Amino acid sequence: MRFLKADNLFNGDQFLPQTTVLVLENNGTLRDIISESETDSLNIEKLEGVITPGFVNVHCHLELSHLKSVIPTHTGLVEFAKQIIIRRHKASKDEIIEHQLIADKSMKELGIVAVGDICNTIDSFKVKEQSSIYYHNFIELLGLNPSNAETNFEKGLLLLEELEKLGLHGSLAPHAPYSTSIDLISKIADYNILKNKTGTIHNQESEEETKFFSGEQSDFEKLFDFLNLDISWFRAPKTSSLKNYFASLKNQKTILVHNTVSKKEDIQLANNSTVFWCFCPNANLYIENKLPNYEFFKELQNYICIGTDSLASNWKLDLISEVNVLLNNSTEYNLQAVLKFITKNGAKALAIDSNFGSFIKGKNAGLNLLEVASTVSGKSKNKLKFIKKIA
Numbered sequence: 086m087r088f089l090k091a092d093n094l095f096n097g098d099q100f101l102p103q104t105t106v107l108v109l110e111n112n113g114t115l116r117d118i119i120s121e122s123e124t125d126s127l128n129i130e131k132l133e134g135v136i137t138p139g140f141v142n143v144h145c146h147l148e149l150s151h152l153k154s155v156i157p158t159h160t161g162l163v164e165f166a167k168q169i170i171i172r173r174h175k176a177s178k179d180e181i182i183e184h185q186l187i188a189d190k191s192m193k194e195l196g197i198v199a200v201g202d203i204c205n206t207i208d209s210f211k212v213k214e215q216s217s218i219y220y221h222n223f224i225e226l227l228g229l230n231p232s233n234a235e236t237n238f239e240k241g242l243l244l245l246e247e248l249e250k251l252g253l254h255g256s257l258a259p260h261a262p263y264s265t266s267i268d269l270i271s272k273i274a275d276y277n278i279l280k281n282k283t284g285t286i287h288n289q290e291s292e293e294e295t296k297f298f299s300g301e302q303s304d305f306e307k308l309f310d311f312l313n314l315d316i317s318w319f320r321a322p323k324t325s326s327l328k329n330y331f332a333s334l335k336n337q338k339t340i341l342v343h344n345t346v347s348k349k350e351d352i353q354l355a356n357n358s359t360v361f362w363c364f365c366p367n368a369n370l371y372i373e374n375k376l377p378n379y380e381f382f383k384e385l386q387n388y389i390c391i392g393t394d395s396l397a398s399n400w401k402l403d404l405i406s407e408v409n410v411l412l413n414n415s416t417e418y419n420l421q422a423v424l425k426f427i428t429k430n431g432a433k434a435l436a437i438d439s440n441f442g443s444f445i446k447g448k449n450a451g452l453n454l455l456e457v458a459s460t461v462s463g464k465s466k467n468k469l470k471f472i473k474k475i476a
Contacts, residue, residue, distance in 0.1 A: 086110060088124055089475065091132040091454065097429035097443035099421060107136070113449040113476035132454055134472055137424055138443055139198030139451015140404045141431025143363045144285070144342045144392025147202050147220075148209045151176045151184035152397035159374045162291040163304035167311055169397060178208070184396075185212045192402050193218055196453035196474045199432065199441045201285065201340065201392065203258070207247055214251045221435045222248055222255035223285050226273065227264045229316065234268035241273075256282035262326040263294055263305055271333040278337050283436050285363075286334075288341040289327055291373055295346055298326045327351045334359075340434050342392060344377050345369055352381050361388050361434040364426075366410035368394030379415035386422050390431040405455070405471045412468040420457065420468075452476040 087109040094101040101118075106129060108117040121129060149169070156168045176184075189212055192200065199219040202209065213220045224245045228237035241257050248255045257273045259265035270286070277284045289295070296303035300321035309316050322329045327347065331354055341347075341355065342363045352362075362382060369376050371394075382389060391411075393402040400406075408423040418426075432442025441450045452475040458468040 086116065088129045089132065089136065089452070090121060090129050091134055091136040093135045094444075095135055095137045095421070095424050095428075097138050097432075098425060107444065107452070109452075109476060113452070115444055115446050115448060115450070117446065118444060132475075133456075135424075135455045135457060136475065137196075137453050137455060138428045139441065139453060139474075140196045140427045141199045141201075141390070141435065141437075141442055142192065142197045142393050142402065142404055142427075143201045143340060143361075143390040143431045143434050144365055144394060145192075145200050145202045145402065146395035146397070147185050147188055147200070147212065148181070148204060148206060149173060149395035149397040150188040151181050152395070153184065156397055158371050160372065161293070161304065162372055163293055163308045165372045165398065166308060170312070173397075181208055182212060185209055188396060188402055189213075189216050189218060194474065195401075195403050195405070195471055196451065197402070197404060198451035199435065199437055201431075201435050203285075204244070204248070204255070207244065210248060210251055210253065213253055219437065219441065220253065221283070221437065222253055223258035224248065224255055225258050225260050226269060227260045228269050229264055229266055229314075229319070231266040231268040234266055234272055237269055238272045238276075242276075256280070256284060258285045261287040261290070261294075262330045263297055267330055267333050270330050271335075274333060274335045274337040278335060283338045283340065283434070284334070285340040285342060286330075288344055289325070289347045289351065290343045290345050292346055294326050297321065298329055299323055325351050328354060331355055338434075338436065340390070343369065344382075345373060345375055347377060347381065349381050352385070356385065358388075361390050361430070363390045363392050363434070364407070364411065365392045365394040365399075366407050366414070367400065368392075368398040370410070371398045371400070376410070376414055379411065379417050383417040386418070386425070387430065388434075389422075389426050390434045391423075391426045403471070405469050409468050423469075449476060 089107045226241045259270045293303045297305040340361045404427045429442040432438040454472040456470040
């Protein structure tokens, strides 16, 4: 057994008394949480820094890992999407798998124990089958034309079936409001509610999305031209994209991702206990060089979680790097809040909080050691620094 104590212990919700000691089995399972007075001080390993539960990365695209450093920064969302379409299939299957293995290993080394991952293909399934990371796989469906909703839905079910044959976990998810019809979003929600599964959707990623739904000229017309898609049938609802589709989510637990241009009225509309708000700050900076207005979300701290997005849109899959962006660009969130975003909140969003996100007796939910800014000399932009994975 191991007895661990640190300058601070964060349990997923709050900091524990400084006299707290974690008792671990040799395999990393948490056996007990005690006071240091309950054991011989010679047994205790004393660590400098903050011990936290393992991290939960709520939004990732592992299957795009081979596109690291391929797409330039600050292209804007539409050009970025075009580049993904052009480049994602140019690598061989072996290269794609090799980059996924590297990305999976990197996340593990950076203390990530669970991931919500977007899947358009079976390309990442074998990597996940062998990984020690827990993956919840969101089988992503596209199709703006409502006449294709049933066909696209059935394709998603087939991919989900392949996933489940490997013993992996997943659910269906619409890609985004500008690429998925209300009919398809509704069918997905009905299915996920029936199966008690969580959904997700890329939400309000750019001003171009806002223009498209308000009926203004936008870059999305260029994207549809590039794809040779006829959208002459489409009639802009002249509302925000979220307002247009939100009722179609029904009571499905849903993770809204990015929220870059969400406004107060959008957040008020979707402010209920079935909705989690996932920020991917570095991806926002990589693609649009724009961050959400975090002040709008200050009352929703129990429903905020964090993702890294893909290596096509980020420099690394590192949740500490993500929360440092929040800490450096907002005054709404303190250290306790952002640690909760990447532990307990993330686990709740993915409905895996019985196994991850907290110090859970009888479970190995991971343990990480961090250093805080006051002891990181000369690194004012790094309010937190990942030191090592303990368990």
